[in-house]
Amino acid sequence: MEITKQVPKDPEKVSRILKNSLKVFANNRYQRTRVDQIAEMAKVSKGIIFRYYDSKFGLYKSTLQFAVNNIMSTADLSVWKDSKDLTEMIVRATKYKIQLQSKFPDEFKVLLDAYGDVNDFNDEDREQVHQIVGVDLNNAMELSGPVLERLNIRGDVDMEVVQGMFTAIMLQIGEETKAYMEKHPDGDLSQMTDIIKHAEGYMGVFERGISK
Structure with missing residues (x-):
């Protein structure tokens, strides 16, 4: 089982992380995006992001799914x-x-x-x-x-x-x-x-x- 599925997540923090990661990835694309920038904007620690999503790529995947869900809603x-x-x-x-x-x-x-x-x-x-x-x-x-x-x-x-x-x-x-x-x-x-x-x-x- 993936680590991201095992870690309990605070819904408010998840919401702040994904909303801000969407903005940052949209502006900077994948390679130029820095996780610490997202953490600062979302008012969470960088460690929380890696605990929730395991890696920058894990956060990226969740952000893509977040974008799809927003549109389809x-x-x-x-x-x-x-x-x-x-x-x-x-x-x-x-x-x-x-x-x-x-x-x-x-x-x-x-x-x-x-x-x-x-x-x-x-x-x-x-x-x-x-x-x-x-x-x-x-x-x-x-x-x-x-x-x-x-x-x-x-x-x-x-x-x-x-x-x-x-x-x-x-x-x-x-x-x-x-x-x-x-x-x-x-x-x-x-x-x-x-x-x-x-x-x-x-x-x-x-x-x-x-x-x-």
Whole structure:
């Protein structure tokens, strides 16, 4: 069992630590962030942070999850579920994320930076980061379920194949986002017009097929 799961944590201290670590990681990215700066801002000792989170990377992971939870606590999932088709869903969802970004700038900054900071971590740590910030395929399938049910899918089409292809497209969009952030570490969602166009094109071909 991890040390961070064994140590009793004061909820008020946890709240102060995560709120301030979010600000510091958003401003400084991972490598330039100092734990003692977070401790000073959160009004706790540096030892408390290491006792709670074991390491700077442990705190970073908790901060990423904190950012995800903040966004998802207010996200309007009807933007996905009420779309008339998959193409509309991907466009609406991306535009909605841009709106959310203005409401949660620090949260989106640390999550987008996580894509661009891949060289800061070893393979194992990088995988843990991507599990937190990457495409959650189970949620993606759940959100797209009502849209898929409304589509006029041919009777000879295997639904498992449809789900597999949809998953592949979501993975591709995720890979393009990661590649963009590696090249443009200070970029944001509003600048990802090419990725939005690609996503719309992928979904359009997926729904219509490629045969004349």
